[in-house]
Amino acid sequence: MRADVRMLGALLGQVLRECGSPGLFEDVERLRLATIQAYDEESTHAFERATEIADSFSIERADEVARAFTCYFHLVNLAEEHQRVRILRERDGQPGREGAVDTVATAYAQLRREVGDDEAQRRLDGLRFQPVFTAHPTEARRRAVSTSIRRLSELLSQRDVASEGGAEQHRAHRRMLEEVDTLWRTAPLRAQKPSPTDEVRTVMSVFDETLFTTVPHVYRRIDDALRGEDSGASAPVVPAFVRVGSWVGGDRDGNPFVTASITREAAQIASEHVLRGLERAIERIGRGLTLDAEGTPPSSMVVALWDAFAAAEEGTAAEIAARSPEEPHRCLLLALAHRVAATRHGASNGYGAPEELLSDLRSVQDSLAASGAKRHAFGGIQHLIWQVETYGFHLTELEVRQHSQVHREALAELDAGGELSEKTQEVLEVFRAVADIQRTYGLRAAGRYVVSFTQSAADLANVHRLAQYALPGTPPVLDVVPLFETFADLQAAPEILAEVVEFPEFRARMAATSNRLEVMLGYSDSSKDVGPVAANLALYEAQRKIALWAKDAGIALTLFHGRGGALGRGGGPANSAILAQPPHSVDGRFKLTEQGETIFARYGEPAIAMRHIDQVAAATLLASSPSVEERTSSAAARFADVATTMDAASRERFFSLVKAEGFAPWFATVTPLEEIGLLALGSRPARRGLSVESLEDLRAIPWVFAWTQARINLAGWFGLGSALEAVGDEALLKDAYREWPLLQTMIDNVAMSLAKTDERIARRYLALGDRDDLAKLVLDELTLTKEWVIRLTGSNGLLENKPILQRAVTLRSPYVDALSLLQLRALRELRAPSGATGSGTEDEQRRLLLLSVSGVAAGLQNTG
Template identity: 85%
Template sequence: MSLEPTNTEAIRVITRFEASHGIPEAMRADVRMLGGLLGQVLRESGTPGLFDDVERLRIATIQAAETESDEAFERATAIAESFTLERADEVARAFTCYFHLVNLAEEHQRVRVLRERAGQPGREDAADTVATAFAQLRREVGDDEARRRLAELRFHPVFTAHPTEARRRAVSSSIRRLSELLTQHDAASPGGAEERRAVRRMLEEVDTLWRTAPLRAQKPSPTDEVRTVMSVFDETLFTTVPHVYRRIDDALRGEASGHDAPVVPAFVRVGSWVGGDRDGNPFVTASVTREAAEIAADHVLRGIERATERIGRTLTLDAADTPPSADVTAIWRRFETAQPDLAAEIAKRSPDEPHRRAMLSLGHRVHATRTGGGDGYGAPQELLDDLRALQRSLIDAGARRHAFGGVQHLIWQVETYGFHLTELEVRQHSKVHAQALAELESGAALSEQTEEVLEVFRAIADIQKRHGLRAAGRYVVSFTQSAADLAAVHRLAGHALGADAPVLDVVPLFETFADLQAAPAILAEAVRFPEFRARMAATDNRLEVMLGYSDSSKDVGPVAANLALYEAQREIAQWAKASSIRLTLFHGRGGALGRGGGPANSAILAQPPHSVDGRFKLTEQGEVIFARYGEPAIAMRHIDQVAAATLLASSPTVEQRISGAAERFSSIATTMDAASRERFFSLVGADGFAPWFATVTPLEEIGLLALGSRPARRGLSVESLEDLRAIPWVFAWTQARINLAGWFGLGSALEAVGDEQALREAYREWPLLRTMIDNVAMSLAKTDERIARRYLALGDRDDLAAIVLEELRLTREWVVRLTGGEGLLENKPILQRAVQLRTPYVDALSLLQLRALRGLRSDAAQQADDPELRRLLLLSVSGVAAGLQNTG
């Protein structure tokens, strides 16, 4: 990977480094080109000598990584320390730009591979697609049962505004434009005018990236966060999801796809907490929630309107060959009556083209729905009825390709997104509800907080009236610790609106270790409440339960948390099955491995029997949203993979393997649980741990980054971890290159078991353990002990540092022994390459961050407000996040 070095020694070092990691030639060419453009920009736009200083530090960190020499590492450290603060600032910015370009090249390579597979018959039929999952189900349960399960398939990602996206939106937009230019460059003839034009425009865009301030000047508002998420829908998801359905239908039905009715349902539903999640965020108010719903509705209605007009323009089917049905004629007559002038204009442009006229009239009605016109639709079902009437007319007239082509795509879009786009969910802490009820039922004057709680229910009711029940109906209760916490929501809704209270699906969120254990009993009591019984009766006995990965991991450590989550899911699923309840488990998985992240499809196939049953819902946040859904080809592949795992998770073979392994290795789980918790508490329970943690990581400074509207912690003190949110807990350890939240305690857990042969067998046959160890391997691969030691040295607690380093050694040793080979990720070579290629460059930024952190820690009273040191630290935080590709 190159910034186009001119020094012969630099070229030799970089070439050897690239070759040793087997980077694909096409990707190498992309990185060299983009890196060369960045080098040109640094020479043209940076201060004198910047390019040479960047090269010096880069070559030094590569040599330190290659040789693992302390002398080489000290040489790299000395270079980082030698820069003036102004120069260090520029160097940090340069490495951050470089990471953005490398990440872009890697994404482009993934897209290139996906497109190559799609162009080769049989290559696209990978083992983890819905088509192959359906084929396996048919073999195991028969055709009718497999079709029933396919018809009920549901994948429900929920986008959150958790502040883990370190990039500014302006930076993301620049990278997206570069991605489009890379695609144009690939398509251009080598050496031709189009290729030169693409390179010239890329150089201009790289210059823009360099000159764009990498740090936000101020925190985004909740409405800003809503609009940021909307960009994913506008640019990718709205058009991509129906293509996912089509690709699956193509694979399942072959040539019949597009000619006959599809067998693939609109199985994606997209939720959002952006503008609805007020737990710990005082800036999310009832008015923000209303505005979030309006923004989302405006975006989807614009999309449907454009799609309707586009399809309408193609339906130039003459009435003589393709006569309309009575229903289509009636659609047109109603429009003529309601909008005679518009109807006359459409008729003039569409002579003897009845289906075109009808479709264009639907577009005008969608426009009226968006703008509040009198002829708008009252609900998406009305539009679906018209579209299906038009589809039937085309079928009856013999135009089946039109009926099951563009018209079907539009039907899929409306089924998926309705008129609301995202199913907006409200979340609030149980303590806030308790305080509000206490005020309401004591007769005392209501506080501002309680008035706001009541106004939220009024906002939900208004959204439901305007956009339908799907637009806003779920109410998530954080830190649910009793059935009374759930009943409180209905009582508050009654206080707010009486008999006009909105329809609510109240969703408990079990987060701590103790709450997970208490969950089955709490649920058994809650479903006896009249409000729960009535809602479940209206929804075919459906119930949704959310599980929190973040706080449980911070509570007892990642190993015990994973085991507790599995056990809670198993017990809840068994209770639901015995009670004939159709359960949906909602997984609060973060993007980072310390927050339950990792490959979603692997996690799904490790869930307890009956806990998935064809329905998978999870949170997606920050950088994960853009990584998984920001590029159409990658989004299609991700959705297909997750849907396939969701469909396959309830197959007899998978369920038997999971339940059998859990029973066979239960003693191992018991031993691991106890040992990991004991080790975790020996660290976090030590006197002074919380302030020490804040000293040896950039925890305090992370709170200054304008990542999101939500405060970094619930209180002001770092004397206790209880008030610290899970995101900064993970983010801070990640920045210190320790990643403790993702692995700590696993080494002690495996050592307590001790039987390597039994553990190897468990790793092979127990999906839960395999997923856990593979995720820890990734977390460890992004850990750097040499740099971690320097962070730990910032705190005057050799005892705590020793615990961390010893557990790191033990965990790495056991993970390598169980996964095979001599190093981490040797069983996942592509992932290993991606991590190893970035390591020296992340090291460079870490050295700059350490320099800034030492300065800020050296004399807190005098240095705390040093703006240059603080800016350097924040720049390095942004760069390390880009390099490691995960934050919190």
């Protein structure tokens, strides 16, 4: 990896010398070497020297330098991803390797030991992993930049397999230089915000390039590991356990640009993509199925299906038969591909539902198996079946989300009986859109309706009332999902749920779905509400109580985790978080939001996507094993007093900061909060309409993003030091860290967050606010938290127990520092009194700041 970084860095240096303005490369090197020295030596003098260099540039040169460092981070990220893929490929096929415990195969083996073969298979059959892609705006890269990086990734792979010094290696090197030149010349900032439809199409690229083909390969690899040589020769034991959800085009909470027409369009775009993918996949498998009728005779069902197609599509059938003489299975598959194409075009000869296609594919599979062609039946045909089971004709299960207050206001208008406002008419139109989508693409295509800020059972009943207003007597089928976000709402959740399941609409829907119920938990707003420590503890307790209530009531509960990419929004490794959940709260089903840069980081590259899905599914399967449940429950009981103390102390400390008089405007001054709202990240507004005089309606994303940009990362750790200090017993806390999964996950995540802070730079940001008391409060808590985390992890420094992660952070930090110094320079100018600007216009300073924001986001990665 180091060699790749050096090579890519050298290519960038060559491009800067060839294409940059005179002296650019030398200026970049001066700042780079100065920040490395300042980081390595931790000397005040070296840091001041780096600051002087950053401040000495003209505004034009500072702009170019910021772009250069941002390009460098894109290349470093690429090299790291490429190395991860290399390692995964080297490990491939080594089931006994060290560290392989986090796979579905090994989790299943452990379950068999603990609960027996039959019960383990039952749990595998019920396994469900559902990532839900959201449009929350944390991906700072333009799509053009992402595309350029993807091309570079392909060239790196070609270079890997080329002969040393050979023509192919020289060709790859030349093309990489050309691509780095493209990356340098591509404007790094979007000229305008993407529309919701743009966001839908961006997410679709992940399906087209990765997920559509990757997910069945995940199933196959697991089946291979479980069954060895038998895999692919008989029916698989692995179910199609992935279901992909989407809020893109459906989440209208605070986003006025997401309308009912956008929701309809999002469903249509997704269906177009999956049907096109299925058509190509069936045709590809079909063309290869050149098995003659004599050696592989078709079943009567296959003959009947072909005859029915030939009668309906005489011309097309004749063309297919002419190309595939005496190859009945090939003929039928090509006929199925033709029918899928007809479905995509809305023709009458298409399929009415994915179940019809599944039935036809299973008929082909049964015929092949019966005629002895088992490898074909349970090879390529099984992949097609898995794809249809996973994606249907809809691709993503589109979910609607709206704020409970919007529902209350709409119902007040409707009950009053007067003329309806445009806003209320739009609320009703959403239900009609859902009904249309269900009629066109099936019930799985849409139907979940998430209610933000659920504070009472009435908030959930209101959705059904509105549906009746929209479509009297014929409302769409709805699964109304409460979203509990604030600390108070999390505490009230069990009582609200107990009341709502008695409502007739809920009872009827649960009766139709084997008593299933879904509940969503918000991580980011609860963290902004009471601080990250108290929020984590409250989330655990809420899950514990909800899970126990559901178990006692015989309800099949799915908890939907509203996690973001950043630690302040529930981020961090998903598999370790799953294993730290309360008993009965997972039960083989795990659903979470994926957003912004985490979508592309986890699902943008096939090998990494396969590994991520396998890891998360393994943890989901293992979380309900007796050993894991015993560990989490006994630890929670043993350390209950520790949790109580930490909760109270952390909240008190957090409130002393955020409830201090003047905190909100101070926060907006010492971070680039206002400027972040100017970045064309996504279609959604950064705030729910209020000024920074109040944090109440500030979205959690800019809250987290702004602290990250200031290199403080406060949203991920503030209050933990005080919480641990209040407990005080180091031996007890070390035991808790070792034995209590919740605390271990919390501290490990905080260690990563702290490692990405920089106190010297943080001090400069805090100094912009002229509030020494608040700055001292932040810095004191930072010092205290670092001390405790280092003590509990048994190290001399942060992340010493995770050397690979530590090395990655250490390699990046000096380069992030360079961008932070440029950002600070711009922020100081923008915060200066009017007319006191040192160099460059206000627009130029703002552009420099936004460039640095994009670069810091690329450098720190889990930013939003």
